[in-house]
Amino acid sequence: MLNRVILIGRLTKDPELRYTPAGVAVTQFTLAIDRPFSNQQTKEKEADFINIVTWRQLAETCANYLRKGRLTAVEGRLQVRNYDNNEGRKVYVTEVVADNVRFLESSKEGGSSGGSSNTGNREESTYTRNNNSGGGTPRDNSNQDPFLDDGKPIDISDDDLPF
Template identity: 40%
Template sequence: MINKVILVGNVGADPEVRRFDSNTPVANFRMATSETYTDKQGVRQTNTEWHNIVAWRGLAEIVEKYVKKGSQLYVEGRLRTRSYDDANGVKKYVTEIVADTMKLLGRREGENQNDSYSYGQANSAAITSQVDAIEAEGSDDLPF
């Protein structure tokens, strides 16, 4: 079976990064994706979907350093649904994407339009290298 999600969108608010007792970081943020189409009357419509993204360990550290509200991201991960009981004892369900891979897209604040491509390409490559190195360290934890 395959459980794979690929998203390209914009971060809706600054990520929240927490650390557990073992100092394991986890980052949570919401990301918007949009679809634009023309309806039967010829009117252009845009539908926006919001996604809850969760990043762990090394990827969470990269989110903490580089991702902020408005960042454009490419995210690959898997879909997970979990449940919990709220304060009133009502069961709530949360669907989220657990990120495996992330790339920063677009340009950094303060850069002009001509610099955006080289920054995005260099920055994405640097972050991908960091994530690969972090994942290689923990490769003994793989279940297969």
């Protein structure tokens, strides 16, 4: 069975960092993701608003570096949970539990952070949940253009292919 979700969108507000009674960090935020089509009547683009949850070191990293309006990629799994509200009604919540978050803009670019835009290569940071310790570890992408050698053969062995 497979439960994987990959989303790219903009944060609707700054992430909310909280801690469980056991001291585990948890961050919640919402991504706004444009639909690929427009509304027939108003000709306006519609968006979906997806709730995202991160845990442990990844939660603290997201709370420290993500801000409203920032373009972000999230990879994780879809989860549905429920609880009884104050009126005794069962409430269902659908959310993505993220284990990989990529910051697709530097803090100087886009979003509501203001400042001047970067004219060179974009700074892209990746934070991944470490399955052993639960912490996030940054990966260095060295700001290299992934299409630098476009059109040239790629040196890859058959053992590296997933199929």
